[in-house]
Amino acid sequence: MNYATIKWTDIANGEGVRISLFVSGCTHHCKNCFNEVAWDFAYGQVFDAEIQEKILKELGSSFIAGLSLLGGEPLEPQNQEGLFPFIKKVREAYPEKSIWCYTGFVLDETDGTLREKQKNTPYTQELISMFDVLVDGPYVEELKDIRLKFRGSSNQRVIDVKKTLRTKECSLYLE
Numbered sequence: 001m002n003y004a005t006i007k008w009t010d011i012a013n014g015e016g017v018r019i020s021l022f023v024s025g026c027t028h029h030c031k032n033c034f035n036e037v038a039w040d041f042a043y044g045q046v047f048d049a050e051i052q053e054k055i056l057k058e059l060g061s062s063f064i065a066g067l068s069l070l071g072g073e074p075l076e077p078q079n080q081e082g083l084f085p086f087i088k089k090v091r092e093a094y095p096e097k098s099i100w101c102y103t104g105f106v107l108d109e110t111d112g113t114l115r116e117k118q119k120n121t122p123y124t125q126e127l128i129s130m131f132d133v134l135v136d137g138p139y140v141e142e143l144k145d146i147r148l149k150f151r152g153s154s155n156q157r158v159i160d161v162k163k164t165l166r167t168k169e170c171s172l173y174l175e
Helices: 049-059 077-093 124-129 161-167
Strands: 002-010 018-023 066-070 098-102 133-136 157-160 172-174
Antiparallel strands (some): 002 018, 133 157
């Protein structure tokens, strides 16, 4: 897996000051995507052990509220495989830090997988269960609304993952 960039102190992609990891690779190709360069799976740098350790170390800073995953597309099957062991380490090392994930896929609340069943992997359900917040749905230019918090278009949902998985009913983190 490759990553396009890392923002070490980001306040735009989740609550509080966060580390935001922008993975490479996306097949959605949303019209007027803000990060079109990251559609290419080969773009950027290899997400190797060295950069993972640096992120884990920086997450230890008291002012960092958590980690945000963006893209590209974090939940593309090949990115799930690359992210799964890393997110597991983050969750084990920092259970108090929140993990937000932005995806163009849509969550199936009944089983905690993706509605696009062909995009599910052996990692999907457990990976999603480690997130606190999932911002789901593709960016739709015609539904763009700059007044929305933590999302770009009105079709996207900001989901409380833990509550949704517990109740098997979509629970929004933010309306």
